[in-house]
Amino acid sequence: MPHPLDSFFAPDSIALIGASRDLEKIPGRLLSMLRKNGFPGKIYPINPNYGDIDGLQCYKSIADVGQPIDLAIVIIPARAVLAALEQCAAAGAKNAVIISSGFAEEGGDSAAMQDAIVALAKRTGMRISGPNAEGFYSQVQRVAATFSPTVDGKPNEQLPVASQRRIGIVAQSGGIGFAIYHRARALGIALSYVVSTGNESDLGAGEFFEFMVQDASTDVILLFIEGIRDVDKFLAAARRAAEVGKSVIVTKVGRSGAGERAAASHTASMAGWSAAYDAVFAKYGFIVSNDLDEAVTIAALLTTNPLPKGDRVAVLTVSGGAGIWGADTAAMQGLRVPELSQAIQAEIRKLLPSYGAAGNPIDVTAQGVHSGGLQRSIDLLAVSDEVDAILVVLSLSSDTRMPFKQAELRPVLDAQHKPIVFYSYTLPSGFARSELAACGAVVLSGLTHAGVALRRMAERARFGLAPAVDAAAAPLHDISAHLKSPTLSEFDSKALLREAGIAMPDEVLVTERNALDDAIARAGFPLVMKIQSRDIPHKSEVGGVRVNIATKGEVFLAYQALLVAAGRHRPDAAIQGVLVGPMAKTGVEIIVGTMLDATFGPMIMVGLGGVTTELFRDVVYRPAPVSAVEASAMLAELKAAPLLNGFRGAAKADVAALAQLIAQVSLLAAQHAGEISGIELNPVLAHAEGHGVTIVDALVVRKK
Structure with missing residues (x-):
């Protein structure tokens, strides 16, 4: 079934409003990029000052074209943009990208011009991206609707492509979005789309994300975000991605800004700037990465490998020291590097010289490369149920020789039994990249990034989407009698919570x-x-x-x-x-709290409680409401989780009762987000299994 944005990303015809012959200026570069990349549709340059540009007829206005227009690219002074968009809508253009700057990012009258664009989009139904956007690039459809030099096609350039699986990039910074594409391309990753969202007057990051979730040619999605405006679309897309198993890698910037939250409770003061974003990312199984090369490495492995079935890594090397380094790296990421069974070691030893090592890390030595020991060790480990992933650490600097034969390596990688990751401790040559890409693998040159990517893949493989809780369908308690005064004491708060069905002392x-x-x-x-x-x-x-x-x-x-x-x-x-x-009986001290986030609404928090709450900041957030199942998963994420599970011979805590309480509080916060800005229960004492929990202190904060 066609998607409304198909005509945006794969237009049959493009009108370029403000086209120019000057290749030193952005309007001229836009036309040049479209043609260099072989756009297969019709291009209609619009500029009253020219009769033709680069052999194409130039039109005085879009009204003169007289043909259907799927996409208008607008690159003219900001003051003239609104009138041009009116003409585009009148001519029946379905979509527009506004490259022009000078709108909401400047404030004042310029912001009012952007408001007029918003109104035009609503009135006419024309979908608008930008203003202040860097455009987009659709690789499969050869649509380079951008001036980014990263898509400047070079004659006869043949870049290696390791997989037919593709990444889609949605970025709230054009420069960064195209930088991700540029680095990914160099590694041999194929692209579906990269789109810069600009000021999001109409089309926002959430809607572009939703398009890529349903797009069959996009296998992994990378998001670079500052803040989400179309929240409902974003959350619906996040849930759908989790449901269909499409991996999402996200970088959220703006983490160091001071939080604009009233610190009426520990819950709010500990939230920080991006707690709600991280809570949403965790709920939907996003892979968070705050490093550009790391994010691209994760994408490279996800597009060329299956997810691992566990966290056991075999490290295979031609250099003893490099192998130990690889094993240390995996272990530091919390992955296991198990000693292999004697049976497998015996098989591997047959392939190695006497001074090799078969335990794990496995050192086949330089001699083992020439004798075929490296390849046969990969063959053996790829089908072994003793490890879940293979990290191959070797040197790939040669311009003429490869340690593998394509006919031998390719079938093992094609079988997709488990991730097989290649890290070169020397700078990999272009020849090595091309040869391994032809086998279906990328060559990594950052060992820590390789380790992080393997850990992230193992975590993603374990992820399961928690069951949704419908706050609207749950019974609603009338707590209005307890919200008469502007502030509530502990006694008032506990009376309100008791009214809501939560057990109190x-x-x-x-x-x-x-x-x-x-x-x-x-x-x-x-x-x-x-x-x-x-x-x-x-x-x-x-x-x-x-x-x-x-x-x-x-x-x-x-x-x-x-x-x-x-x-x-x-x-x-x-x-x-x-x-x-x-006096409450002894138990593990836990804090349970809620807060209202300006973007995502009510959040539920759980952490290590008592007087040390703010000292250790061992807390986990999720969007509210959560089920008891999801609440249990939150508790399991805490560093203090062992305290609930019978640490050093203590009785196991009543985690089931605690999870039920967290679910109840989260539902209350979600149902009454219009009246309650925060709830804090600190401490909650989790008693021994079967003996429930006690809420020692409680504070409910009314919404101002």
Whole structure:
């Protein structure tokens, strides 16, 4: 079934608004790029100052063409763009790319011009990319709708291509998007599309991403993003990519900016600038890479190899030292480099000189290359169930000799049993790149990147999309009675959470001294007492908490002391009373929190809790709501996860009850995102398996 953007990426006809004969200027380069790359359709240069350009008839306006136009490329001064787009729409042009700059990126009147473009797109239905875009390149359809020098076709240039699987690139920086393509091409990776999104007046990164997810010629997607505007389209595309198993590599920039979040709770202050983006990436199994060459390396391996079935790596080398380095690199990435069984070692030793090594790393030595030991070791390891991937570490600097015969290596790589990765510790020659590309492999020249890529592939292979939770379909609790005051105390917060169906400790708010006897009878010893005020969010900072109270006399003394301390530290605070409840039994301290992200909405966070929460920042985020299954996966990601799983002989914690609580809190946050900006439960005590959890302290923050 055709996609609405097919005519954008694969147009039959292109009108170039502002075409020029001057190849030193962008309009002239655009026409030159289209022709050099062999665009097979019709090109209509539009410029009233010329009768023809480069042998093509030039038209005064698009209205004079009189033929259907699939794509208009606009490269004229910003002030003239809107009128030109009106003419394009009137002439029936389906799509437009605005290369021109000077719009929202400048602010003021220029931003208003961009608003007018947005309105035009909505009114006419013409799809518009840009302004301030670097255009796009469709390799299969030979559409170079860009001035980027990376697509400047050179006569008779033959670049190696290692695989028919292709990468698609969506970039919110034109320069970086085409740089990714340029580096990928040099490694032998084929491209489907690279598109620069510009200011996204109409078409945004999410919609281009969605196109590549459904596109049969795109096998791996690379995203370079600063911020997502068309959020719903982006999230729908992310889910679809996960469902169909299409790998997505993402680089998110802008991580060092100061967060614009009110730090009313630990949850918000620990979020940082990109926590919500990372939460979305994790939910949908994106591979995050913050290095250009690393991202391209990952793409290279994904397009030339299957995903591994596990994390066991065999390191095969012709140099002992380089092999140890390769094994260290894999191990430092958390991959296993297991010693091979005696049976396999015996088989490999038959192929090696006496001074070789067969254990793993396997050193076939330089002699083993000439005797065929290197190739036969690959043959053996490729079908062995003892390892999941092979890292081949060798020198590929020769311009005349190869350590492999194409007829022997190609069938092993074609079989796609497992990833087989080639790293050259000398600079690889063009000859070696071409020869290995003909076999279906890329040559890597960064060992750390190779190790990271193998780890990322193993992680991607383990990824499973968590079941979706429909917040709209879940029962909705009426919590309006608990949202009357602008701020909530612990007592108010716990009352709200109890109303929402979340189990709370049995506590009593004592507002006068003579009610203490009843509170003691209800709570039992030992008990805890806490001052309650909507003006005191952090009680411990004003000496407002007493724990492990074991006698009646201590209760009455503590009651008075709490009131005095609160009055001394916060004389203006309105005191609600003192909360009296049973001391919770021991358990692992966990923090559960929610926050509202400006882009993606409600987020759920879980981490190591208690007073050290902000010190260790051992936290995991996901978009809310999450299921109990997804909540369990979040807990498993924590560095502190062993504490929940019976660390050093301790009892296993009630992870099932904890996951259920996380799911409940996430649903509450999602259903009431219009009223609640944050929830923080810290600490939550996870007791021994079967004994549930206790919410010790809670704070709900209303949305301003």
